[in-house]
Amino acid sequence: MTHRPEQPYEIISDIGVEKGAEKLTPERIREVIRRYLEEEGGARLRVYADTCVHCGLCSDACHFFLSNDREPRFSPAGKxxxxxxxxxxxxxxxxxxxxxxxTEIAFTECNLCRRCVMYCPFGIDVAYLMLFVRRLSHKLGVVPQYIQDTAHSHAATMNQMWVREDEWIDTLHWQEEEAREEIPNLRIPLEKEGAEIFYSVIGPEPKFRAQLIYQAAVIMNVAGQDWTMPATPGWDNSDMCMYTGDEEMVARLKKKHFETAMRLKTKRIVMGECGHAFRSVHDVGNRFLGWKMAPVPVTHAIEFYSELFQSRKLRVKRKYDIPVTLHDPCNVVRGGGLHELARYVIHETCSRFVEMHPNREHNYCCGAGGGVINCGPPYTHKRVVGSRVKAEQLAEAAAKGARVVIAPCHNCHGGLEDIIKHYGLDLEVKFLGDIVYASIDKEG
Amino acid sequence: MHAVFNFVRGPMAGIAFAVFIIGCLYQMASMWRLARKKDAVVFHYFSLFYALRSIIHWMVPFAALNMRRHPVMTGVTFVFHLCLFAVPFFLSSHAILFKESWDVSWAWLPDGIADIMTLAVMGACLFFLGRRIFLREVRYLTTVSDVLILFCVALPFFSGFWAGQQWPGFPVMTLVHMISGEILLMLIPFTRLRHMLFFPVIRGYMGSEFGAVRRARDW
Amino acid sequence: MKKFKILPYAALFSVFLLAGTMAAFAQENIEIVHDAAFENQTRPPVAFAHDAHNEKAGIDDCGECHHAYADGEKQMGDDSVGMECSQCHYGKPGQGVADLIRAYHLQCAGCHGERKAGPVLCGECHRRR
Amino acid sequence: MATSGDMSHWDWNIGKKVIADLHQWRKSFEWLEEPYVSPDGETIAAVVRTKDGMFSVCVNGDLWETRSDKIWSLRFSPDNRPAAFVSNQGLWTIAVGGRPWLNTYEFVWDLHFGEGGGPVIVAAVNKGRYVAVSDGVPWSQGYSFMTGLVVSDDGGHSAAVVQSAAFNPGDIFAFQKGCYTVAVDGRPWDRSFVNVWEMSFNPDGTRLAAEVRTTLYDYTIAVDGRPWDRSFSSVWQPKFNPADGSVTAPVKVKGGWTLARDGEVFWDQRFCQLLHHYHSPDGSAVAAIVAPEFARWSVAVNGLLWPKTFNHLITDLTFSPDGKHVACAARKDGRWTIAVDGLCWDLAFDMAWTPVFSPDSCHVAAKVEKAGRFFILVDGRPLKLEFAGAWNPVFSPDGCKLMIRGIGGSEKELSYCRYVFDMSGLPV
Structure with a gap:
C-alpha cells in the first residue's frame, strides 16, 4: 500500500476545543472514554464499527467529500x-x-445528515458513530465554543437563544399587534388550555425571525385553527444539546417541551419549519425519555400546511409566480418523509417549480445541519467550501430558471444563505411559510 | 500425506464447521445480548415489513441508487458474492463430499460453470485489490487486514481451481485448498467477514427506522 | 467422525474395487470402472487395474469389495460378483447417481484413507487426460 | 393543587344555576376570548374588546371599570377573584378583581396564587432587574436574570432561579464555573450552580429543594442551598415528604432511574424512566410515573408497580386525601382514559384531565373530552350531561355532593351553568 500523503489539514483555533483540551490528561481521557464505552457503547456501536468493510462506497454520499475534490479523509468511513x-x-x-x-471532525465535518446510510450497502449509521464521538467530546469537555454556548443557553433558559421569559411573551404580543394591522381580529392565544394545537418554534424565531411567528399567526387565524402558545419556558422545540452530545440535557429539554404541551392539554404539537428540532422531537428526545414516539403527536409545518390546503382551510388567492426550487432538508425528508407533501404545498402555492437534482431523500445537505453552523464563525469557511456540490446543484437549478430556493428548515436557511453568498448565486432563500403566507387568501 | 489428508478431511473439517457455526451463533447471540442490555430501543423499532423492504432492495442488483452509480462495482460485487456462496455449495466435488459425509445431496453445477465462477471470484478479488490500491478513498480506508482477508478469500478458490485443473503439484494444492477453505470458514465469525452475518441485521434495523419512523426510503 | 474420512476422490478407488470384482469379468483385468447407471460422467472415468490392485492390497476374498448384504448384515463368505453396484447403490429417487457415487467413493477412498495407502484426492483417480 | 379553605361556605344546594348566557356575550362583543370560571362556579369571566377598541374583562356580564390596551392571563384565584395582566401605555401591572395594582412594570407575567385568599404573586421586570412581586410588594433585591418562579402553598414565600454572576456572551468557561442560584423571597442562596431547574417548597414554605447541576455532568438536589453529597447522571424535580420533611427525587444511577431520599438511593427498583413522583398528603406513601421498560408506562406506589402498563403516557397523577388511592390520566393506543389504583376505566376519550378524589377518598371524578364535547365521569361512568366547555368537577367538603361547571349542558344554547348534585342522585 503506497499511501499518497493526504492533504494537510489546518487546525482551526476554537477556544472551546483548545482550552477544553488543555485540561485533559491521558488518565482522564482514558477514564472517561472507558466509562462511556462501558456504559453506552452498545451493540450498534460495535456492529457498525466492526461490519464496515472499508469499501468506500459511502464516499459519494458526502458533500464534504465531493466538495473537497474527493479528499478521502472527508468520506464518511474516513471520518x-x-x-x-x-x-x-x-x-x-x-x-x-x-x-x-x-472533535473537529465529528462536530464540523459531518452534518449527521445520514445520506451515507443510503449509500452504504449495510446501512451503517455514520451519524450515530459521529454522535458517539460528540458524546465523548462533551464528556471530556472539548466542544466548539459557539455550540457549547448554545447548549448553555438551553440549560439556563430552556431555549436556544438566551431568550428570557418576558422577552418571549413580549415578542408574541408584539407580533400579534403587528399582525392585527393586517388582520384586525388576529390573536396569538397564550396559555389557552385545551386548545387543539400547541404551536412551537425554535429560539431563533423570536430572536431573529419574528416575522415567522407573525406569518404563522396569520395562517392559523385565516385557517381558523384552535391553537395556543405557552407563556412559559418549554416553547422552544430546538435542541443543540442533541448535537453537543449532552443527552441528559436533551431529555430535560424535550421533557419540558412535551410537558408544556401536556400541561396545556393540547392534542398535538405543530412546529415551525425546523429540521433538527423535528429530529429531536420525532425520534431522539422522546427516546431518551422512554417514549417510543412523541408523547404528544408532532406535526411539522410542511405537513400542517398540506393538511390545511387539502382540507380547503387555506385557499390560494394568487399563486407565487417567481420560479422556485426546493431544498429537501435532511431531517424532515430523510428523517420524516415529508418531501412529497412539500411538493404538494409548492404545487398549490407556486406557479413555477424547478426540481433540484438530486432531490428528495437523495438531496445534498445544506452543510449547516447537525449543529455544524452552530459551531460558529471559526468553521464557516470550511463549511461553505465543503458545500461546493450544493452550490453547483443550486446553480443548476438557477440555470433552469429558479430564483427562489425554498428551504423549510432554519439551519438549511443559514447554510444556503452562506453558500449563495460565497459562490455568488442569484437565488433568494425562503421558507415554505413565506410562500404560503404570500399566496393565500387572507380574507378567509 | 494420508495422515494430513485424513486430518483435513476428518477432524479439521468438523472443527471448521463447528467453529464457523458456533462462532456465528456466538457472535449473533452476543450482539443480541449487548443490544438487549444497552440498545434495547432497537427492538422496539424493528418492523419486519420495512426490514424486508430494505433488505430486498439491497439484495437486488442495481435496485439502490448507489449501485447504479457504480455499475462495475455493483456487477462485480454481486457476481463475487453469488459465486462465493454458490461454488462451495454447488460444486460437484463439494456436493459429493456433503453427500458422503452426511448423506444429503442437492443439484450441483456443471464443472465448466463452476470453473468460470471460480475464476470470477478470483477476478473479483483482483478487482477489489485494485480498488484498494488505485481508488484514493478506498486506499485511505484500507488496512493490512483488509488485504489479508482478500487473500484468505482468494486462496481456496485459487488452490481449488489449480487442483481441479490437475496442474502440476495438484495433490499439494488440493490440501492447500482444503486447509485454506477450512481456515476461511473459521475466520468468518471472527473477522470483518462477519459482515455476512450483520448485513441483514443492520439493513433490517436501518430499514425499520427509515421506513416505520422516518417514512423515507433508504436505497 | 468416521463419515468424514471419505473423500470424493476416493470414488476412484471404490470404482476400481467394485468394478474390478464384478463376477462376470472376474478373470479379466478391468481397466475402467464402469457402471451402466453413469450416463453423463462429470469427471473423467477412473482407471483401475483389478488384479494388480488386489495383489498390492492383498485382497483375496471377492466379497471384501463385492460385498453382499442381507438385512443390513454383511454376509461373510458370500459376494455380489456379477452385479453392478447400482443394482443396490441406487437409492432414493432423485439421488440415485449421488448415492452411487457415494458408494464408490466410500468403498475406494474410504479404504485408502483407513489403510493410509492409495489415492484419496479427486484428481488422483479422476485423471484428466 | 391550591384549594380554597372556605369551600363549606359555597352554595351546596342541589340544583342548577344559569350564571351567564355566553351567546349574549358573543353578540355584545366583537372580541371574546375563552372564558374562565371561578373555583366556586359562581363567576365566569372572559377578556373582551370593547367598542372603543380597548380591552376589558367581562365578569358575569359586567365589565371591569378599567380599560386596557392589552389584557392576558385571566385566571381566578382560589378565593374566586378574577385576575389578569393589564397594560396601558406600555406599562404592565396586574388587576385583581378589576383593580390594578398601583406599581407598574415594564413587564409582568407568571401568575401565582396562595391558597385560600393568599397573596397574588407575579414575576416582574423593570430596567433589566427581575423580581417577584407579592400583592404589590416586590422582592427587596432584583436580579439580572430570573426564571422558574415558584411559590409556597400559602403564597407566603416565593423563589426563582436567578443569575448570581455575570458572564460575557459566549464565555463558556465562566458559565461552567456556576453563575446561577436560587433567590428565596429575594435573598440568594450563598452557593451558585452551573444550573438550577425545578424547585419545590416544603408545605409550610420554610424550605426549598431544587434540581441543580454542579458541573456540566453532575446532577444532584440542593436543599436550602446545600447540595446532596452524592451526584447523579441526571435528576428530576425533588419533593418534600409532608410528614418527615425528607427530600425525595428521581435520580438516574447506573442501571436506570430510581427514587432517592436525602441523597441516598431509596428504592431498590430501577426503571427505564421515573418522571414525576408525589407524596400522599399524610406522607405515608409515595407514587411515581414510571416506565418499567422502554415504551411501557405505569405507576409505582412505594416502589410497587401497577400490573397494568400503557404504551403512550401517564400524566396527572393524584393521591386520594387518605393516601390510599392513586388515580391518573393515561393514554393507550392514542386514546385517553382514567386509571385508578391500576384499574383502567373502560372508556376512551380524546383528552382527559386530572382526576379529582372526593374528600372521603371514596369517589373519583374527572373531566374528559371527545370530538370537541366535554363529559364528566364519576367512578368510571359518564354523567348524562354534555358540554361545549367544562371545568373540573368539585366535591363538597363532606363528599356528599358534586359541583359541575359547564357551558351548554344538555341545552343547545351557550349558557354557562353551575350544577350541584347529590352523590346519590347523579344523572347517570
Whole structure:
C-alpha cells in the first residue's frame, strides 16, 4: 500500500476545543472514554464499527467529500477511521491532540445528515458513530465554543437563544399587534388550555425571525385553527444539546417541551419549519425519555400546511409566480418523509417549480445541519467550501430558471444563505411559510 | 500425506464447521445480548415489513441508487458474492463430499460453470485489490487486514481451481485448498467477514427506522 | 467422525474395487470402472487395474469389495460378483447417481484413507487426460 | 393543587344555576376570548374588546371599570377573584378583581396564587432587574436574570432561579464555573450552580429543594442551598415528604432511574424512566410515573408497580386525601382514559384531565373530552350531561355532593351553568 500523503489539514483555533483540551490528561481521557464505552457503547456501536468493510462506497454520499475534490479523509468511513476507530482500538488511550482533532471532525465535518446510510450497502449509521464521538467530546469537555454556548443557553433558559421569559411573551404580543394591522381580529392565544394545537418554534424565531411567528399567526387565524402558545419556558422545540452530545440535557429539554404541551392539554404539537428540532422531537428526545414516539403527536409545518390546503382551510388567492426550487432538508425528508407533501404545498402555492437534482431523500445537505453552523464563525469557511456540490446543484437549478430556493428548515436557511453568498448565486432563500403566507387568501 | 489428508478431511473439517457455526451463533447471540442490555430501543423499532423492504432492495442488483452509480462495482460485487456462496455449495466435488459425509445431496453445477465462477471470484478479488490500491478513498480506508482477508478469500478458490485443473503439484494444492477453505470458514465469525452475518441485521434495523419512523426510503 | 474420512476422490478407488470384482469379468483385468447407471460422467472415468490392485492390497476374498448384504448384515463368505453396484447403490429417487457415487467413493477412498495407502484426492483417480 | 379553605361556605344546594348566557356575550362583543370560571362556579369571566377598541374583562356580564390596551392571563384565584395582566401605555401591572395594582412594570407575567385568599404573586421586570412581586410588594433585591418562579402553598414565600454572576456572551468557561442560584423571597442562596431547574417548597414554605447541576455532568438536589453529597447522571424535580420533611427525587444511577431520599438511593427498583413522583398528603406513601421498560408506562406506589402498563403516557397523577388511592390520566393506543389504583376505566376519550378524589377518598371524578364535547365521569361512568366547555368537577367538603361547571349542558344554547348534585342522585 503506497499511501499518497493526504492533504494537510489546518487546525482551526476554537477556544472551546483548545482550552477544553488543555485540561485533559491521558488518565482522564482514558477514564472517561472507558466509562462511556462501558456504559453506552452498545451493540450498534460495535456492529457498525466492526461490519464496515472499508469499501468506500459511502464516499459519494458526502458533500464534504465531493466538495473537497474527493479528499478521502472527508468520506464518511474516513471520518469514522480518523475520529472513532483509534478510540475503540486503543480503548481510550488517545492523546488530547487526538481528541481535539476527533472533535473537529465529528462536530464540523459531518452534518449527521445520514445520506451515507443510503449509500452504504449495510446501512451503517455514520451519524450515530459521529454522535458517539460528540458524546465523548462533551464528556471530556472539548466542544466548539459557539455550540457549547448554545447548549448553555438551553440549560439556563430552556431555549436556544438566551431568550428570557418576558422577552418571549413580549415578542408574541408584539407580533400579534403587528399582525392585527393586517388582520384586525388576529390573536396569538397564550396559555389557552385545551386548545387543539400547541404551536412551537425554535429560539431563533423570536430572536431573529419574528416575522415567522407573525406569518404563522396569520395562517392559523385565516385557517381558523384552535391553537395556543405557552407563556412559559418549554416553547422552544430546538435542541443543540442533541448535537453537543449532552443527552441528559436533551431529555430535560424535550421533557419540558412535551410537558408544556401536556400541561396545556393540547392534542398535538405543530412546529415551525425546523429540521433538527423535528429530529429531536420525532425520534431522539422522546427516546431518551422512554417514549417510543412523541408523547404528544408532532406535526411539522410542511405537513400542517398540506393538511390545511387539502382540507380547503387555506385557499390560494394568487399563486407565487417567481420560479422556485426546493431544498429537501435532511431531517424532515430523510428523517420524516415529508418531501412529497412539500411538493404538494409548492404545487398549490407556486406557479413555477424547478426540481433540484438530486432531490428528495437523495438531496445534498445544506452543510449547516447537525449543529455544524452552530459551531460558529471559526468553521464557516470550511463549511461553505465543503458545500461546493450544493452550490453547483443550486446553480443548476438557477440555470433552469429558479430564483427562489425554498428551504423549510432554519439551519438549511443559514447554510444556503452562506453558500449563495460565497459562490455568488442569484437565488433568494425562503421558507415554505413565506410562500404560503404570500399566496393565500387572507380574507378567509 | 494420508495422515494430513485424513486430518483435513476428518477432524479439521468438523472443527471448521463447528467453529464457523458456533462462532456465528456466538457472535449473533452476543450482539443480541449487548443490544438487549444497552440498545434495547432497537427492538422496539424493528418492523419486519420495512426490514424486508430494505433488505430486498439491497439484495437486488442495481435496485439502490448507489449501485447504479457504480455499475462495475455493483456487477462485480454481486457476481463475487453469488459465486462465493454458490461454488462451495454447488460444486460437484463439494456436493459429493456433503453427500458422503452426511448423506444429503442437492443439484450441483456443471464443472465448466463452476470453473468460470471460480475464476470470477478470483477476478473479483483482483478487482477489489485494485480498488484498494488505485481508488484514493478506498486506499485511505484500507488496512493490512483488509488485504489479508482478500487473500484468505482468494486462496481456496485459487488452490481449488489449480487442483481441479490437475496442474502440476495438484495433490499439494488440493490440501492447500482444503486447509485454506477450512481456515476461511473459521475466520468468518471472527473477522470483518462477519459482515455476512450483520448485513441483514443492520439493513433490517436501518430499514425499520427509515421506513416505520422516518417514512423515507433508504436505497 | 468416521463419515468424514471419505473423500470424493476416493470414488476412484471404490470404482476400481467394485468394478474390478464384478463376477462376470472376474478373470479379466478391468481397466475402467464402469457402471451402466453413469450416463453423463462429470469427471473423467477412473482407471483401475483389478488384479494388480488386489495383489498390492492383498485382497483375496471377492466379497471384501463385492460385498453382499442381507438385512443390513454383511454376509461373510458370500459376494455380489456379477452385479453392478447400482443394482443396490441406487437409492432414493432423485439421488440415485449421488448415492452411487457415494458408494464408490466410500468403498475406494474410504479404504485408502483407513489403510493410509492409495489415492484419496479427486484428481488422483479422476485423471484428466 | 391550591384549594380554597372556605369551600363549606359555597352554595351546596342541589340544583342548577344559569350564571351567564355566553351567546349574549358573543353578540355584545366583537372580541371574546375563552372564558374562565371561578373555583366556586359562581363567576365566569372572559377578556373582551370593547367598542372603543380597548380591552376589558367581562365578569358575569359586567365589565371591569378599567380599560386596557392589552389584557392576558385571566385566571381566578382560589378565593374566586378574577385576575389578569393589564397594560396601558406600555406599562404592565396586574388587576385583581378589576383593580390594578398601583406599581407598574415594564413587564409582568407568571401568575401565582396562595391558597385560600393568599397573596397574588407575579414575576416582574423593570430596567433589566427581575423580581417577584407579592400583592404589590416586590422582592427587596432584583436580579439580572430570573426564571422558574415558584411559590409556597400559602403564597407566603416565593423563589426563582436567578443569575448570581455575570458572564460575557459566549464565555463558556465562566458559565461552567456556576453563575446561577436560587433567590428565596429575594435573598440568594450563598452557593451558585452551573444550573438550577425545578424547585419545590416544603408545605409550610420554610424550605426549598431544587434540581441543580454542579458541573456540566453532575446532577444532584440542593436543599436550602446545600447540595446532596452524592451526584447523579441526571435528576428530576425533588419533593418534600409532608410528614418527615425528607427530600425525595428521581435520580438516574447506573442501571436506570430510581427514587432517592436525602441523597441516598431509596428504592431498590430501577426503571427505564421515573418522571414525576408525589407524596400522599399524610406522607405515608409515595407514587411515581414510571416506565418499567422502554415504551411501557405505569405507576409505582412505594416502589410497587401497577400490573397494568400503557404504551403512550401517564400524566396527572393524584393521591386520594387518605393516601390510599392513586388515580391518573393515561393514554393507550392514542386514546385517553382514567386509571385508578391500576384499574383502567373502560372508556376512551380524546383528552382527559386530572382526576379529582372526593374528600372521603371514596369517589373519583374527572373531566374528559371527545370530538370537541366535554363529559364528566364519576367512578368510571359518564354523567348524562354534555358540554361545549367544562371545568373540573368539585366535591363538597363532606363528599356528599358534586359541583359541575359547564357551558351548554344538555341545552343547545351557550349558557354557562353551575350544577350541584347529590352523590346519590347523579344523572347517570
Amino acid at each position: 469514522v477511521k480518523q475520529a472513532l476507530l483509534p478510540i475503540l482500538r486503543k480503548k481510550g488511550d488517545v492523546s488530547a491532540d487526538f481528541i481535539k482533532r476527533a
